[in-house]
Amino acid sequence: MPWKESVHRVEHFAKIYSQKIGIKKEVLLKTLWGDYYINMKAKKIMKVDQAKGKKPLFVQLILENIWSLYDAVLKKDREKIDKIVTSLGLKIGAREARHSDPKVQINAICSQWLPISHAVLAMVCQKLPSPLDMTAERVERLMCTGSQTFDSLLPETQALKAAFMKCGSEDTAPVIIFVSKMFAVDAKALPQNKPRPLTQEEIAQRRERARQRHAEKLAATQGQARTEPPRDGSALDTNPKGEETKGDEHQVESMALKSLPQERNNEESFIAFARVFSGVARRGKKIFVLGPKYSPVEFLRQVPLGFSAPLDGLPPVPHMACCTLENLYLLMGRELEGLEEVPPGNVLGIGGLQDFVLKSATLCSVPSCPPFIPLSFEATPIVRVAVEPKHPSEMPQLVKGMKLLNQADPCVQILIQETGEHVLVTAGEVHLQRCLDDLKERFAKIQISVSEPIIPFRETITKPPKVDMVNEEIGKQQKVAVIHQTKEDQNKIPEGIQVDSDGLITITTPNKLATLSVRAMPLPEEVTQILEENSDLIRSMEQLTSSLNEGRHTQMIHQKTQEKICEFKGKLEQYLTGRKWRNTVDQIWSFGPRKCGPNILVNKSEDFQNSVWTGPAIKASKEASRYRDLGNSIVSGFQLATLSGPMCEEPLMGVCFVLEKWYLSKFEEQGASDKHNEEQRDVVQDSQGEEEACSGGGENPGLQDGGSEPLEKKTSQKGESSLTDCYGPFSGQLIATMKEACRYALQVKPQRLMAAMYTCDIMATSDVLGRVYAVLSKREGRVLQEEMKEGTDMFIIKAVLPVAESFGFADEIRKRTSGLASPQLVFSHWEVIPSDPFWVPTTEEEYLHFGEKADSENQARKYMNAVRKRKGLYVEEKIVEHAEKQRTLSKNK
Numbered sequence: 017m018p019w020k021e022s023v024h025r026v027e028h029f030a031k032i033y034s035q036k037i038g039i040k041k042e043v044l045l046k047t048l049w050g051d052y053y054i055n056m057k058a059k060k061i062m063k064v065d066q067a068k069g070k071k072p073l074f075v076q077l078i079l080e081n082i083w084s085l086y087d088a089v090l091k092k093d094r095e096k097i098d099k100i101v102t103s104l105g106l107k108i109g110a111r112e113a114r115h116s117d118p119k120v121q122i123n124a125i126c127s128q129w130l131p132i133s134h135a136v137l138a139m140v141c142q143k144l145p146s147p148l149d150m151t152a153e154r155v156e157r158l159m160c161t162g163s164q165t166f167d168s169l170l171p172e173t174q175a176l177k178a179a180f181m182k183c184g185s186e187d188t189a190p191v192i193i194f195v196s197k198m199f200a201v202d203a204k205a206l207p208q209n210k211p212r213p214l215t216q217e218e219i220a221q222r223r224e225r226a227r228q229r230h231a232e233k234l235a236a237t238q239g240q241a242r243t244e245p246p247r248d249g250s251a252l253d254t255n256p257k258g259e260e261t262k263g264d265e266h267q268v269e270s271m272a273l274k275s276l277p278q279e280r281n282n283e284e285s286f287i288a289f290a291r292v293f294s295g296v297a298r299r300g301k302k303i304f305v306l307g308p309k310y311s312p313v314e315f316l317r318q319v320p321l322g323f324s325a326p327l328d329g330l331p332p333v334p335h336m337a338c339c340t341l342e343n344l345y346l347l348m349g350r351e352l353e354g355l356e357e358v359p360p361g362n363v364l365g366i367g368g369l370q371d372f373v374l375k376s377a378t379l380c381s382v383p384s385c386p387p388f389i390p391l392s393f394e395a396t397p398i399v400r401v402a403v404e405p406k407h408p409s410e411m412p413q414l415v416k417g418m419k420l421l422n423q424a425d426p427c428v429q430i431l432i433q434e435t436g437e438h439v440l441v442t443a444g445e446v447h448l449q450r451c452l453d454d455l456k457e458r459f460a461k462i463q464i465s466v467s468e469p470i471i472p473f474r475e476t477i478t479k480p481p482k483v484d485m486v487n488e489e490i491g492k493q494q495k496v497a498v499i500h501q502t503k504e505d506q507n508k509i510p511e512g513i514q515v516d517s518d519g520l521i522t523i524t525t526p527n528k529l530a531t532l533s534v535r536a537m538p539l540p541e542e543v544t545q546i547l548e549e550n551s552d553l554i555r556s557m558e559q560l561t562s563s564l565n566e567g568r569h570t571q572m573i574h575q576k577t578q579e580k581i582c583e584f585k586g587k588l589e590q591y592l593t594g595r596k597w598r599n600t601v602d603q604i605w606s607f608g609p610r611k612c613g614p615n616i617l618v619n620k621s622e623d624f625q626n627s628v629w630t631g632p633a634i635k636a637s638k639e640a641s642r643y644r645d646l647g648n649s650i651v652s653g654f655q656l657a658t659l660s661g662p663m664c665e666e667p668l669m670g671v672c673f674v675l676e677k678w679y680l681s682k683f684e685e686q687g688a689s690d691k692h693n694e695e696q697r698d699v700v701q702d703s704q705g706e707e708e709a710c711s712g713g714g715e716n717p718g719l720q721d722g723g724s725e726p727l728e729k730k731t732s733q734k735g736e737s738s739l740t741d742c743y744g745p746f747s748g749q750l751i752a753t754m755k756e757a758c759r760y761a762l763q764v765k766p767q768r769l770m771a772a773m774y775t776c777d778i779m780a781t782s783d784v785l786g787r788v789y790a791v792l793s794k795r796e797g798r799v800l801q802e803e804m805k806e807g808t809d810m811f812i813i814k815a816v817l818p819v820a821e822s823f824g825f826a827d828e829i830r831k832r833t834s835g836l837a838s839p840q841l842v843f844s845h846w847e848v849i850p851s852d853p854f855w856v857p858t859t860e861e862e863y864l865h866f867g868e869k870a871d872s873e874n875q876a877r878k879y880m881n882a883v884r885k886r887k888g889l890y891v892e893e894k895i896v897e898h899a900e901k902q903r904t905l906s907k908n909k
Contacts, residue, residue: 047061047073048073048074048077048078049074050072050073051063051072052072052073053070053071053072053073053076054073054076054077061073084096084100085100085122085125085126086122088100089118089121089122089125090118092118097113097121100125101125104125104128104129106125106128106129107128108121108124108125108128109124112124146361147183147293147360147361148183148361150180150181150183152177152181155177155180155181156177157389158180158194158388158389159173159176159177159180159386159388160386160389161308161386161387161388161389164556164577165576165577167575167576168576168577169386170312170313170316170384172312172316172382172384173312173384173385173386175384176190176192176294176382176384176385179192179294179295180192180293180294182294183293183294183360183361184294184295184360185295185296185359185360187296189294189295189296189360190294190295190380190381190382190385191292191294191295191296191297191301191303191379191380191381192292192293192294192295192378192379192380192381192382192385193290193291193292193293193297193303193366193378193379193380194290194291194293194376194378194379194388195288195289195290195366195369195373195376195377195378195379196289196290196291196376196391197288197289197375197376197391197426198286198287198288198289198369198370198373198374198375198423198424198426199286199287199289199424200284200285200286200287200420200423200424200458200459201284201285201286201287201352202284202285203283203284203285205350205351205352206285206343206352206367207345207352207353207354208343208354284420284424284458284459285367285370286367286369286370286420286423286424287345287352287365287366287367288365288366288367288369288373288377289347289363289365290363290364290365290366290379291361291362291363291364292358292359292360292361292362292364293360293361294360295360295381296357296358296359296360297341297344297357297358297364297366298341298356298357299341299342299343299344299355299356299357300340300341300342301340301341301381302338302339302340303338303339303340303341303379303380303381304336304337304338304379304380304381304382304383304385305336305337305338305339305369305372305373305377305378305379306335306336306377306378306379306380306383306385306386306387307335307336307337307374307377307387308335308376308377308387308390309334309335309387310333310334310335310336310378310386310387311334311335311386312383312384312385312386314333314334315333315336315383315384316383316384318331318333319331319333319383333383335387336383337372339368339369339372340368341366341368341379342367342368343366343367343368344356344357344358344364344365344366344367345364345365345366345367346364346365347363347364347365352365366379370423373423374422374423375390375422375423375426376388376390376391376426391426393426393427393443395427395443395444395447395842395843396443396843397427397428397429397441397442397443398441398442398443398444398471398472398772398819398843399441399442399443399444399445399447399448399469399470399471399819400431400439400440400441400442400469400470400471400472401439401440401442401448401452401466401467401468401469401470402437402438402439402440402466402467402470403418403438403439403440403452403455403464403465403466403467404437404438404464404465405460405462405463405464405465406462406463406464406465407462407463410460410462413460413461413462414438414460414462414464415438416459416460417455417459417460417461417462418430418438418440418455418459418460420459421440421451421454421455421459424454424459425451425454427442427443427447428440428441428442428447428451429441439470440452440455443843444774444822444841444843445469445822445823445824445825445826445841446826448469452464452466468886469823470886471772471819471820471879472666472772473664473666473769473770473771473772473879473883474666474667474668474669474769474770474846475661475662475663475664475666475667475668475669475762475767475768475769475770476538476668476669476670476671476767476768476769476770476848477536477537477538477671477762477765477766477767477768478538478765478766478768478848479538479766480766481766509760509763512524513756513760515760515764518535519535519536519761519764519765520533520534520535520676520761521533521534521535521757521760521761521764522677523753523756523757523760524753525746525749525750525753526749526753527746527749529680529746529749530646530678530679530680530746530749530750530753531677531678531679532650532675532677532678532753532754532757533675533676533677533678533757534673534674534675534676534754534757534758534761535673535674535676535761536671536672536673536674536758536761536762536764536765537596537671537672537674538670538671538672538765539614539615539616539670539671539672540591540592541670542591543588543591543592543670544614544669544670546584546587546588546591547607547613547614547615547616548614550584551612551613552612553580553581553584554607554611554612555611555612556577557581557628557629558607558611558612558628561628581629585601585629588601588604589601600618600672602627602629603618603619603620603625603627604616604617604618604627604628604629605617605618605619605626605627605628605647605650605651605675606628606651606654606655607628608654608655608657608658608659608668609655609658609659609667609668610655610659611655613658613667613668613669614669614670615658615668615669615670615671615672615673616672616673617650617651617654617672617673617675618672618673618674618675619675620674620675620676621675621676621677621678624646624647624678626647646680646746646747646750648747649747649748649750649751649754650675650678650750650751650754652751652754653750653751653752653753653754653755653757653758654673654754654755654758656751656755657673657754657755657758657759658671658758661759661762662759662762662763662767663767663769663853663880664769664880664883664884664887664889665883665884665887665889666769666883668762669770669846670770671762673758673761766852767852767853767854768848768849768850768852768853768876769848769849769853769876769879769880770846770847770848770849771818771819771820771846771847771849771879772818772819772820772843772846773816773817773818773819773843773844773845773846773847774816774817774818774819774822774841774842774843774844775814775815775816775841775842775843775844776792776797776813776814776815776816776817776839776840776841777812777813777814777839777840777842778812778813778815778829778837778838778839778840779805779810779811779812779813779837779838780810780811780813780833780836780837781809781810781811781836781837782809782811783836784832784833784834784836784837785811785813787829787832787833787837788813788829788832788833788837790832791825791828791829791832792815792817795817795818795821795822795825796817796818796821796875797815797816797817797818797821798815798816798817799813799814799815800814800815800816801813801814802814816844816847817841818847819843820879822841825839825841826838826839826841849875849876849879851874851875851876851877852874852876853874853876853877853879853880854877855874881893
């Protein structure tokens with residue numbers, strides 16, 4: 017728009033007036049905004065207080081000129097327009113000058129007077145910082161992934177900080193390039209595939225070859241006319257030159273060669289969007305490709321310092337590859353220009369990396385460089401669909417197309433579930449539609465079938481309610497009803513499982529060697545949020561703990577990392593206060609699911625104690641090494657239980673499982689007896705060895721054979737009895753028992769579903785506010801804030817909307833408001849659905865309000881049944897109710 021162009025060219029006006037008035041350009045720019053005016057006689061900039069009624073400097077110098085142009089064009093003052101065009105030295109075409117639409121004339125004048133391309137380029141050059149101005153904090157943040165600190169990096173890696181700061185282009189400087197994303201372009205758009213214009217010499221050569229071919233054709237036709245062709249056509253076979261056959265062969269070969277480039281041109285080519293931080297990127301240079309999970313420690317462990325082997329001869333290192341920079345491109349909007357080299361500090365496109373880079377990577381000539389942090393996106397992938405081809409024979413094309421889509425879109429995720437389904441995870445409805453269109457038209461180029469959107473949910477538990485469904489305080493009558501209801505629920509729990517009044521579950525393994533007592537408690541919302549925010553730190557803590565348990569001391573805890581862990585622990589202690597949370601933080605055994613989720617396992621057992629905190633203040637007990645394998649089985653059962661809850665097999669969130677007791681008495685007795693038997697066998701073996709030594713080892717071979725067989729049988733019987741029995745391995749029994757205990761501990765508590773929520777920003781006029789609210793309330797939305805934008809009649813509405821109700825929301829709100837409201841949806845958080853999915857009326861007031869069947873819509877139950885149906889689980893619903901015999905008009909005969 018011309019107005020935006022004029023604002024971008026403020027400095028252009030300042031430069032012109034500084035030359036006319038004789039005031040410095042910097043002074044003009046500082047005083048353009050504010051209560052300043054210009055005194056043309058004194059050629060000074062003065063305050064408005066000294067001369068009232070004067071216009072501000074910005075209005076006087078800039079806006080009046082633009083207003084005069086608009087006034088002349090709108091009033092069609094031909095003389096004034098010609099005067100402005102002549103004074104500015106512009107050349108306006110006759111067609112634009114005679115056009116009846118004033119917008120066309122204003123656009124034609126302003127595009128030459130104040131071109132936005134020059135303004136943007138000048139603004140980029142002046143405002144964007146130079147690569148040499150990179151701060152040390154930004155360099156350290158780029159080089160450290162997750163919870164890692166710069167001081168904890170290797171000395172060789174820390175030495176690269178100087179190369180970042182210097183941004184040198186010397187041959188000795190290490191080449192460091194960061195690939196932020198991959199994007200797909202048509203192969204025809206690449207510079208090497210574009211048809212280039214022919215030179216005059218090439219045109220003359222082609223003209224000469226065409227004349228020669230024409231002369232040869234004329235000579236061949238004249239020779240055929242002189243000689244009579246035989247009837248059997250043998251002349252073609254006996255032709256010594258074989259011109260006709262050779263011509264056909266050449267034509268077939270040229271057709272085959274032409275078809276290959278056409279197929280290649282129809283394919284998509286991937287270009288890496290990258291920036292050079294150090295060194296010069298040259299075409300044909302060999303370089304390391306470092307994946308996001310690459311670790312310089314692994315490389316230096318396998319390859320010693322000062323290696324002189326070629327890059328191709330190095331041993332394989334995880335997440336590292338070697339490639340050649342094939343093509344370098346200058347990104348000119350949609351156009352690509354080929355380059356031979358790119359100096360540091362520039363943005364470029366790199367071709368030929370589609371086989372080495374998936375989404376982002378770091379290219380470096382020095383393997384001690386760490387991988388950079390991948391880009392973080394505000395939009396979180398949350399909407400899933402299952403994709404399959406309409407014709408099963410086209411499954412390979414679908415797999416290939418989904419790989420290309422995953423590489424081209426940095427915000428999409430591709431998953432293959434255990435059932436074999438190919439799942440596409442996107443940020444929302446619009447993003448999903450765009451990904452499906454690209455998959456059908458660009459990457460797979462086949463017809464596909466798409467399932468209904470798969471919306472993720474979370475399962476949790478809450479505190480027992482204090483009021484019933486009709487907002488009345490729960491009294492004795494309600495308590496009796498709830499007790500009867502809980503007793504009915506407890507009857508569903510199989511025999512052999514004890515349920516305490518406060519929800520403590522006691523369960524025994526099938527072989528009766530171990531007994532577990534587990535209780536489930538809801539975590540405070542602040543603790544759940546802290547666990548979600550510190551997932552990277554929890555993951556690094558788990559890696560440190562596993563390395564220490566395995567006896568590897570390669571990963572040392574740095575001081576800053578230890579400080580972060582202590583800070584994280586302090587936050588948990590701040591919110592986990594009270595009698596029931598006493599010493600809970602110190603007794604945290606694991607996080608879940610996947611050992612970094614928003615659920616915790618607390619070990620309060622006196623027999624065995626373990627903790628996730630790796631600090632020096634907390635030490636493992638003496639029995640940790642003995643029971644470590646069994647403890648891992650308990651943790652594995654907890655991980656499985658938090659990965660799929662009992663309601664609809666969705667992950668858990670905000671739940672604390674407390675292992676109150678853990679009895680292993682029989683196992684210990686058996687272990688002690690096995691140890692005693694081993695000692696007796698050692699004594700027998702020693703005595704037999706002495707007898708063999710005395711006898712010379714060769715007098716009675718039969719006795720030796722007879723003595724060795726019982727020992728082998730005894731050892732095999734010992735291994736079978738201690739490790740496995742008729743119920744399977746003991747570790748597997750512990751995993752299954754712990755999982756069942758966690759699920760039953762959840763079922764005796766008030767269970768709730770958690771829905772994914774969008775933050776919805778809507779801009780609408782005051783006329784359609786009621787319609788916007790109607791659409792939001794229909795889809796279970798909730799308005800948080802409403803404010804009016806200053807200077808306009810537009811309202812900005814902030815609301816939250818469940819992701820499950822967001823499909824078709826944008827289209828519906830546009831239809832209801834006639835296009836006057838436009839929503840923007842971004843994933844925000846998880847929110848507990850207040851309704852109980854298993855609720856049934858229990859009091860007289862609830863029976864009067866909801867009826868005996870209580871068949872009013874339950875939002876949580878609707879979501880739960882939909883997920884269970886999709887997963888093939890049992891759903892408690894009546895298909896036919898109160899069925900009656902069909903009545904007909906005809907009488908029975």
